[in-house]
Amino acid sequence: MAILADIAILEVALRNAMHGALDWQWGPFWYQTAPSQTFDQRSRDSITSAWNKIPKGRRSHVNDPALPGRLVANCMFGFWANLLDEGGPITKGGRKKADYDALWLVLRxxxxxxxxxxxxxxxxxxxxxxHSVVKEVNDLRNRVAHHEPVINGYPLSGQNRRRAVRQGHEACLKLARMLDSNLAAWIAANSTVPAILSNRPTSMPVDTTRCLMSPHLVAAGYPDF
Incomplete structure:
Protein backbone atom coordinates (compact mmCIF):
# COMPACT_ATOMS: atom_id res chain seq x y z
CA MET A 1 0.00 0.00 0.00
CA ALA A 2 1.21 3.47 -0.92
CA ILE A 3 0.81 4.89 2.57
CA LEU A 4 3.00 2.13 4.01
CA ALA A 5 5.89 3.40 1.90
CA ASP A 6 5.57 6.83 3.54
CA ILE A 7 5.32 5.30 7.01
CA ALA A 8 8.39 3.11 6.41
CA ILE A 9 10.45 6.25 5.76
CA LEU A 10 8.94 7.93 8.81
CA GLU A 11 9.72 4.92 10.99
CA VAL A 12 13.41 5.08 10.12
CA ALA A 13 13.49 8.84 10.67
CA LEU A 14 11.72 8.54 14.03
CA ARG A 15 13.96 5.82 15.42
CA ASN A 16 17.12 7.59 14.23
CA ALA A 17 16.02 10.87 15.81
CA MET A 18 15.05 9.28 19.13
CA HIS A 19 18.20 7.16 19.16
CA GLY A 20 20.19 10.35 18.57
CA ALA A 21 18.54 12.03 21.56
CA LEU A 22 19.23 9.04 23.82
CA ASP A 23 22.80 8.86 22.50
CA TRP A 24 23.30 12.55 23.32
CA GLN A 25 22.29 11.91 26.93
CA TRP A 26 23.79 8.49 27.66
CA GLY A 27 25.99 7.57 24.71
CA PRO A 28 25.37 5.11 21.86
CA PHE A 29 24.93 2.21 24.30
CA TRP A 30 22.10 4.07 26.10
CA TYR A 31 20.13 0.84 26.53
CA GLN A 32 22.91 -0.30 28.88
CA THR A 33 24.22 2.96 30.32
CA ALA A 34 20.96 4.77 31.16
CA PRO A 35 19.95 4.55 34.85
CA SER A 36 18.22 1.26 35.63
CA GLN A 37 14.88 2.94 36.36
CA THR A 38 14.78 4.92 33.12
CA PHE A 39 12.69 2.42 31.17
CA ASP A 40 9.58 0.52 32.21
CA GLN A 41 9.28 -3.26 31.99
CA ARG A 42 7.46 -3.11 28.64
CA SER A 43 10.25 -1.07 27.06
CA ARG A 44 13.01 -3.23 28.55
CA ASP A 45 11.28 -6.36 27.23
CA SER A 46 11.26 -4.77 23.77
CA ILE A 47 14.96 -3.95 24.07
CA THR A 48 15.70 -7.54 25.10
CA SER A 49 13.70 -8.86 22.14
CA ALA A 50 15.57 -6.56 19.75
CA TRP A 51 18.89 -7.62 21.28
CA ASN A 52 18.09 -11.31 20.87
CA LYS A 53 17.46 -10.78 17.16
CA ILE A 54 21.09 -9.81 16.68
CA PRO A 55 23.19 -12.86 15.70
CA LYS A 56 25.07 -14.31 18.66
CA GLY A 57 28.39 -13.80 16.93
CA ARG A 58 27.69 -10.08 16.70
CA ARG A 59 26.40 -9.81 20.27
CA SER A 60 29.61 -11.32 21.64
CA HIS A 61 31.54 -8.22 20.53
CA VAL A 62 30.00 -6.06 23.23
CA ASN A 63 32.04 -2.97 22.37
CA ASP A 64 31.39 -3.16 18.64
CA PRO A 65 30.31 0.39 17.62
CA ALA A 66 27.89 -1.15 15.10
CA LEU A 67 25.88 -2.92 17.83
CA PRO A 68 23.68 0.05 18.82
CA GLY A 69 22.63 0.54 15.21
CA ARG A 70 21.71 -3.12 14.89
CA LEU A 71 19.62 -2.99 18.04
CA VAL A 72 17.88 0.23 17.03
CA ALA A 73 16.99 -1.27 13.65
CA ASN A 74 15.35 -4.22 15.44
CA CYS A 75 13.16 -2.03 17.66
CA MET A 76 9.61 -1.81 16.33
CA PHE A 77 7.68 1.40 15.74
CA GLY A 78 5.59 0.62 18.83
CA PHE A 79 8.69 0.65 21.04
CA TRP A 80 9.49 4.24 20.13
CA ALA A 81 5.84 5.25 20.54
CA ASN A 82 5.76 3.64 23.97
CA LEU A 83 8.77 5.69 25.11
CA LEU A 84 6.53 8.72 24.71
CA ASP A 85 3.71 7.19 26.74
CA GLU A 86 3.24 7.87 30.45
CA GLY A 87 5.47 4.98 31.55
CA GLY A 88 4.51 1.73 33.23
CA PRO A 89 5.84 -0.38 36.10
CA ILE A 90 9.62 -0.71 36.22
CA THR A 91 9.31 -4.38 37.19
CA LYS A 92 6.62 -6.92 36.40
CA GLY A 93 3.88 -6.56 38.98
CA GLY A 94 5.74 -3.72 40.68
CA ARG A 95 4.13 -0.52 41.89
CA LYS A 96 6.88 1.94 41.06
CA LYS A 97 6.59 3.36 37.56
CA ALA A 98 9.19 4.72 35.21
CA ASP A 99 9.08 8.51 34.96
CA TYR A 100 8.55 9.08 31.27
CA ASP A 101 7.99 12.79 31.83
CA ALA A 102 11.64 12.88 32.90
CA LEU A 103 12.58 10.77 29.87
CA TRP A 104 10.71 13.26 27.72
CA LEU A 105 13.22 15.94 28.70
CA VAL A 106 15.76 13.85 26.81
CA LEU A 107 13.56 12.71 23.91
CA ARG A 108 12.16 16.13 23.06
CA HIS A 131 2.70 10.70 21.85
CA SER A 132 -0.78 11.17 20.37
CA VAL A 133 0.68 12.04 16.95
CA VAL A 134 3.20 9.19 16.94
CA LYS A 135 0.59 6.72 18.20
CA GLU A 136 -1.88 7.69 15.48
CA VAL A 137 0.73 6.96 12.80
CA ASN A 138 1.63 3.69 14.54
CA ASP A 139 -2.03 2.61 14.62
CA LEU A 140 -2.31 3.24 10.88
CA ARG A 141 0.97 1.42 10.27
CA ASN A 142 -0.24 -1.65 12.15
CA ARG A 143 -3.50 -1.65 10.23
CA VAL A 144 -2.00 -1.52 6.74
CA ALA A 145 1.00 -3.72 7.59
CA HIS A 146 -1.45 -6.53 8.41
CA HIS A 147 -3.37 -5.92 5.16
CA GLU A 148 -6.52 -4.93 7.00
CA PRO A 149 -9.10 -2.79 5.16
CA VAL A 150 -8.92 0.97 5.64
CA ILE A 151 -11.53 2.05 3.11
CA ASN A 152 -13.80 3.03 5.98
CA GLY A 153 -10.96 4.36 8.12
CA TYR A 154 -9.10 2.70 10.94
CA PRO A 155 -9.61 2.55 14.71
CA LEU A 156 -7.37 4.28 17.21
CA SER A 157 -6.32 1.76 19.83
CA GLY A 158 -7.79 2.41 23.24
CA GLN A 159 -10.29 4.91 21.85
CA ASN A 160 -13.83 4.58 20.64
CA ARG A 161 -13.30 6.47 17.39
CA ARG A 162 -11.95 6.01 13.91
CA ARG A 163 -9.78 8.09 11.60
CA ALA A 164 -10.05 8.41 7.85
CA VAL A 165 -7.03 7.47 5.78
CA ARG A 166 -6.70 11.09 4.69
CA GLN A 167 -6.46 12.12 8.35
CA GLY A 168 -3.89 9.40 8.93
CA HIS A 169 -1.79 10.69 6.05
CA GLU A 170 -2.04 14.21 7.47
CA ALA A 171 -0.74 12.80 10.76
CA CYS A 172 2.21 11.29 8.85
CA LEU A 173 3.05 14.66 7.34
CA LYS A 174 2.69 16.31 10.75
CA LEU A 175 5.13 13.83 12.30
CA ALA A 176 7.54 14.39 9.42
CA ARG A 177 7.46 18.16 10.02
CA MET A 178 8.08 17.54 13.72
CA LEU A 179 11.19 15.51 12.87
CA ASP A 180 12.69 17.33 9.90
CA SER A 181 11.30 19.98 7.55
CA ASN A 182 13.29 18.63 4.59
CA LEU A 183 11.92 15.13 5.20
CA ALA A 184 8.38 16.52 5.31
CA ALA A 185 8.91 18.40 2.04
CA TRP A 186 10.27 15.27 0.34
CA ILE A 187 7.38 13.07 1.47
CA ALA A 188 4.82 15.70 0.46
CA ALA A 189 6.41 15.99 -2.99
CA ASN A 190 6.83 12.26 -3.61
CA SER A 191 3.93 10.54 -1.84
CA THR A 192 1.37 8.91 -4.12
CA VAL A 193 -1.27 8.80 -1.38
CA PRO A 194 -3.05 12.11 -2.20
CA ALA A 195 -3.49 11.12 -5.85
CA ILE A 196 -4.86 7.71 -4.89
CA LEU A 197 -7.30 9.23 -2.40
CA SER A 198 -8.50 11.81 -4.91
CA ASN A 199 -9.31 9.01 -7.37
CA ARG A 200 -11.02 6.83 -4.79
CA PRO A 201 -14.35 5.53 -6.13
CA THR A 202 -17.41 6.79 -4.31
CA SER A 203 -19.56 3.79 -5.17
CA MET A 204 -19.31 0.40 -6.84
CA PRO A 205 -21.68 -2.34 -7.96
CA VAL A 206 -22.59 -4.71 -5.14
CA ASP A 207 -23.16 -8.44 -5.58
CA THR A 208 -26.28 -8.72 -3.45
CA THR A 209 -26.24 -12.50 -3.47
CA ARG A 210 -22.90 -12.42 -1.69
CA CYS A 211 -23.91 -9.56 0.58
CA LEU A 212 -26.91 -11.47 1.83
CA MET A 213 -24.55 -14.19 2.98
CA SER A 214 -22.20 -11.81 4.77
CA PRO A 215 -22.88 -9.95 8.04
CA HIS A 216 -20.08 -7.52 7.21
CA LEU A 217 -21.56 -4.67 5.21
CA VAL A 218 -19.69 -1.42 5.19
CA ALA A 219 -20.58 2.09 4.22
CA ALA A 220 -20.87 3.38 0.66
CA GLY A 221 -21.88 0.02 -0.74
CA TYR A 222 -18.62 -1.81 -0.15
CA PRO A 223 -18.95 -5.43 1.00
CA ASP A 224 -16.28 -6.42 3.51
CA PHE A 225 -15.13 -9.78 2.12
Missing part, protein backbone atom coordinates in the same frame (compact mmCIF):
# COMPACT_ATOMS: atom_id res chain seq x y z
CA UNK A 109 15.46 16.86 21.32
CA UNK A 110 14.39 14.38 18.64
CA UNK A 111 11.53 16.60 17.46
CA UNK A 112 13.24 19.69 16.10
CA UNK A 113 10.05 21.02 14.55
CA UNK A 114 7.78 19.83 17.35
CA UNK A 115 7.28 23.14 19.10
CA UNK A 116 6.38 24.97 15.89
CA UNK A 117 4.03 22.19 14.80
CA UNK A 118 2.31 22.15 18.17
CA UNK A 119 1.76 25.91 17.95
CA UNK A 120 0.30 25.52 14.45
CA UNK A 121 -2.00 22.80 15.74
CA UNK A 122 -3.11 24.92 18.68
CA UNK A 123 -1.57 22.46 21.14
CA UNK A 124 1.06 22.68 23.84
CA UNK A 125 4.39 21.06 23.05
CA UNK A 126 4.29 18.31 25.62
CA UNK A 127 4.94 14.59 25.78
CA UNK A 128 1.24 13.72 25.71
CA UNK A 129 0.65 15.62 22.48
CA UNK A 130 3.72 14.18 20.73
Missing amino acids: RAFKGGRAEAKTSGAKYRRVWV
Whole structure:
Protein backbone atom coordinates (compact mmCIF):
# COMPACT_ATOMS: atom_id res chain seq x y z
CA MET A 1 0.00 0.00 0.00
CA ALA A 2 1.21 3.47 -0.92
CA ILE A 3 0.81 4.89 2.57
CA LEU A 4 3.00 2.13 4.01
CA ALA A 5 5.89 3.40 1.90
CA ASP A 6 5.57 6.83 3.54
CA ILE A 7 5.32 5.30 7.01
CA ALA A 8 8.39 3.11 6.41
CA ILE A 9 10.45 6.25 5.76
CA LEU A 10 8.94 7.93 8.81
CA GLU A 11 9.72 4.92 10.99
CA VAL A 12 13.41 5.08 10.12
CA ALA A 13 13.49 8.84 10.67
CA LEU A 14 11.72 8.54 14.03
CA ARG A 15 13.96 5.82 15.42
CA ASN A 16 17.12 7.59 14.23
CA ALA A 17 16.02 10.87 15.81
CA MET A 18 15.05 9.28 19.13
CA HIS A 19 18.20 7.16 19.16
CA GLY A 20 20.19 10.35 18.57
CA ALA A 21 18.54 12.03 21.56
CA LEU A 22 19.23 9.04 23.82
CA ASP A 23 22.80 8.86 22.50
CA TRP A 24 23.30 12.55 23.32
CA GLN A 25 22.29 11.91 26.93
CA TRP A 26 23.79 8.49 27.66
CA GLY A 27 25.99 7.57 24.71
CA PRO A 28 25.37 5.11 21.86
CA PHE A 29 24.93 2.21 24.30
CA TRP A 30 22.10 4.07 26.10
CA TYR A 31 20.13 0.84 26.53
CA GLN A 32 22.91 -0.30 28.88
CA THR A 33 24.22 2.96 30.32
CA ALA A 34 20.96 4.77 31.16
CA PRO A 35 19.95 4.55 34.85
CA SER A 36 18.22 1.26 35.63
CA GLN A 37 14.88 2.94 36.36
CA THR A 38 14.78 4.92 33.12
CA PHE A 39 12.69 2.42 31.17
CA ASP A 40 9.58 0.52 32.21
CA GLN A 41 9.28 -3.26 31.99
CA ARG A 42 7.46 -3.11 28.64
CA SER A 43 10.25 -1.07 27.06
CA ARG A 44 13.01 -3.23 28.55
CA ASP A 45 11.28 -6.36 27.23
CA SER A 46 11.26 -4.77 23.77
CA ILE A 47 14.96 -3.95 24.07
CA THR A 48 15.70 -7.54 25.10
CA SER A 49 13.70 -8.86 22.14
CA ALA A 50 15.57 -6.56 19.75
CA TRP A 51 18.89 -7.62 21.28
CA ASN A 52 18.09 -11.31 20.87
CA LYS A 53 17.46 -10.78 17.16
CA ILE A 54 21.09 -9.81 16.68
CA PRO A 55 23.19 -12.86 15.70
CA LYS A 56 25.07 -14.31 18.66
CA GLY A 57 28.39 -13.80 16.93
CA ARG A 58 27.69 -10.08 16.70
CA ARG A 59 26.40 -9.81 20.27
CA SER A 60 29.61 -11.32 21.64
CA HIS A 61 31.54 -8.22 20.53
CA VAL A 62 30.00 -6.06 23.23
CA ASN A 63 32.04 -2.97 22.37
CA ASP A 64 31.39 -3.16 18.64
CA PRO A 65 30.31 0.39 17.62
CA ALA A 66 27.89 -1.15 15.10
CA LEU A 67 25.88 -2.92 17.83
CA PRO A 68 23.68 0.05 18.82
CA GLY A 69 22.63 0.54 15.21
CA ARG A 70 21.71 -3.12 14.89
CA LEU A 71 19.62 -2.99 18.04
CA VAL A 72 17.88 0.23 17.03
CA ALA A 73 16.99 -1.27 13.65
CA ASN A 74 15.35 -4.22 15.44
CA CYS A 75 13.16 -2.03 17.66
CA MET A 76 9.61 -1.81 16.33
CA PHE A 77 7.68 1.40 15.74
CA GLY A 78 5.59 0.62 18.83
CA PHE A 79 8.69 0.65 21.04
CA TRP A 80 9.49 4.24 20.13
CA ALA A 81 5.84 5.25 20.54
CA ASN A 82 5.76 3.64 23.97
CA LEU A 83 8.77 5.69 25.11
CA LEU A 84 6.53 8.72 24.71
CA ASP A 85 3.71 7.19 26.74
CA GLU A 86 3.24 7.87 30.45
CA GLY A 87 5.47 4.98 31.55
CA GLY A 88 4.51 1.73 33.23
CA PRO A 89 5.84 -0.38 36.10
CA ILE A 90 9.62 -0.71 36.22
CA THR A 91 9.31 -4.38 37.19
CA LYS A 92 6.62 -6.92 36.40
CA GLY A 93 3.88 -6.56 38.98
CA GLY A 94 5.74 -3.72 40.68
CA ARG A 95 4.13 -0.52 41.89
CA LYS A 96 6.88 1.94 41.06
CA LYS A 97 6.59 3.36 37.56
CA ALA A 98 9.19 4.72 35.21
CA ASP A 99 9.08 8.51 34.96
CA TYR A 100 8.55 9.08 31.27
CA ASP A 101 7.99 12.79 31.83
CA ALA A 102 11.64 12.88 32.90
CA LEU A 103 12.58 10.77 29.87
CA TRP A 104 10.71 13.26 27.72
CA LEU A 105 13.22 15.94 28.70
CA VAL A 106 15.76 13.85 26.81
CA LEU A 107 13.56 12.71 23.91
CA ARG A 108 12.16 16.13 23.06
CA ARG A 109 15.46 16.86 21.32
CA ALA A 110 14.39 14.38 18.64
CA PHE A 111 11.53 16.60 17.46
CA LYS A 112 13.24 19.69 16.10
CA GLY A 113 10.05 21.02 14.55
CA GLY A 114 7.78 19.83 17.35
CA ARG A 115 7.28 23.14 19.10
CA ALA A 116 6.38 24.97 15.89
CA GLU A 117 4.03 22.19 14.80
CA ALA A 118 2.31 22.15 18.17
CA LYS A 119 1.76 25.91 17.95
CA THR A 120 0.30 25.52 14.45
CA SER A 121 -2.00 22.80 15.74
CA GLY A 122 -3.11 24.92 18.68
CA ALA A 123 -1.57 22.46 21.14
CA LYS A 124 1.06 22.68 23.84
CA TYR A 125 4.39 21.06 23.05
CA ARG A 126 4.29 18.31 25.62
CA ARG A 127 4.94 14.59 25.78
CA VAL A 128 1.24 13.72 25.71
CA TRP A 129 0.65 15.62 22.48
CA VAL A 130 3.72 14.18 20.73
CA HIS A 131 2.70 10.70 21.85
CA SER A 132 -0.78 11.17 20.37
CA VAL A 133 0.68 12.04 16.95
CA VAL A 134 3.20 9.19 16.94
CA LYS A 135 0.59 6.72 18.20
CA GLU A 136 -1.88 7.69 15.48
CA VAL A 137 0.73 6.96 12.80
CA ASN A 138 1.63 3.69 14.54
CA ASP A 139 -2.03 2.61 14.62
CA LEU A 140 -2.31 3.24 10.88
CA ARG A 141 0.97 1.42 10.27
CA ASN A 142 -0.24 -1.65 12.15
CA ARG A 143 -3.50 -1.65 10.23
CA VAL A 144 -2.00 -1.52 6.74
CA ALA A 145 1.00 -3.72 7.59
CA HIS A 146 -1.45 -6.53 8.41
CA HIS A 147 -3.37 -5.92 5.16
CA GLU A 148 -6.52 -4.93 7.00
CA PRO A 149 -9.10 -2.79 5.16
CA VAL A 150 -8.92 0.97 5.64
CA ILE A 151 -11.53 2.05 3.11
CA ASN A 152 -13.80 3.03 5.98
CA GLY A 153 -10.96 4.36 8.12
CA TYR A 154 -9.10 2.70 10.94
CA PRO A 155 -9.61 2.55 14.71
CA LEU A 156 -7.37 4.28 17.21
CA SER A 157 -6.32 1.76 19.83
CA GLY A 158 -7.79 2.41 23.24
CA GLN A 159 -10.29 4.91 21.85
CA ASN A 160 -13.83 4.58 20.64
CA ARG A 161 -13.30 6.47 17.39
CA ARG A 162 -11.95 6.01 13.91
CA ARG A 163 -9.78 8.09 11.60
CA ALA A 164 -10.05 8.41 7.85
CA VAL A 165 -7.03 7.47 5.78
CA ARG A 166 -6.70 11.09 4.69
CA GLN A 167 -6.46 12.12 8.35
CA GLY A 168 -3.89 9.40 8.93
CA HIS A 169 -1.79 10.69 6.05
CA GLU A 170 -2.04 14.21 7.47
CA ALA A 171 -0.74 12.80 10.76
CA CYS A 172 2.21 11.29 8.85
CA LEU A 173 3.05 14.66 7.34
CA LYS A 174 2.69 16.31 10.75
CA LEU A 175 5.13 13.83 12.30
CA ALA A 176 7.54 14.39 9.42
CA ARG A 177 7.46 18.16 10.02
CA MET A 178 8.08 17.54 13.72
CA LEU A 179 11.19 15.51 12.87
CA ASP A 180 12.69 17.33 9.90
CA SER A 181 11.30 19.98 7.55
CA ASN A 182 13.29 18.63 4.59
CA LEU A 183 11.92 15.13 5.20
CA ALA A 184 8.38 16.52 5.31
CA ALA A 185 8.91 18.40 2.04
CA TRP A 186 10.27 15.27 0.34
CA ILE A 187 7.38 13.07 1.47
CA ALA A 188 4.82 15.70 0.46
CA ALA A 189 6.41 15.99 -2.99
CA ASN A 190 6.83 12.26 -3.61
CA SER A 191 3.93 10.54 -1.84
CA THR A 192 1.37 8.91 -4.12
CA VAL A 193 -1.27 8.80 -1.38
CA PRO A 194 -3.05 12.11 -2.20
CA ALA A 195 -3.49 11.12 -5.85
CA ILE A 196 -4.86 7.71 -4.89
CA LEU A 197 -7.30 9.23 -2.40
CA SER A 198 -8.50 11.81 -4.91
CA ASN A 199 -9.31 9.01 -7.37
CA ARG A 200 -11.02 6.83 -4.79
CA PRO A 201 -14.35 5.53 -6.13
CA THR A 202 -17.41 6.79 -4.31
CA SER A 203 -19.56 3.79 -5.17
CA MET A 204 -19.31 0.40 -6.84
CA PRO A 205 -21.68 -2.34 -7.96
CA VAL A 206 -22.59 -4.71 -5.14
CA ASP A 207 -23.16 -8.44 -5.58
CA THR A 208 -26.28 -8.72 -3.45
CA THR A 209 -26.24 -12.50 -3.47
CA ARG A 210 -22.90 -12.42 -1.69
CA CYS A 211 -23.91 -9.56 0.58
CA LEU A 212 -26.91 -11.47 1.83
CA MET A 213 -24.55 -14.19 2.98
CA SER A 214 -22.20 -11.81 4.77
CA PRO A 215 -22.88 -9.95 8.04
CA HIS A 216 -20.08 -7.52 7.21
CA LEU A 217 -21.56 -4.67 5.21
CA VAL A 218 -19.69 -1.42 5.19
CA ALA A 219 -20.58 2.09 4.22
CA ALA A 220 -20.87 3.38 0.66
CA GLY A 221 -21.88 0.02 -0.74
CA TYR A 222 -18.62 -1.81 -0.15
CA PRO A 223 -18.95 -5.43 1.00
CA ASP A 224 -16.28 -6.42 3.51
CA PHE A 225 -15.13 -9.78 2.12
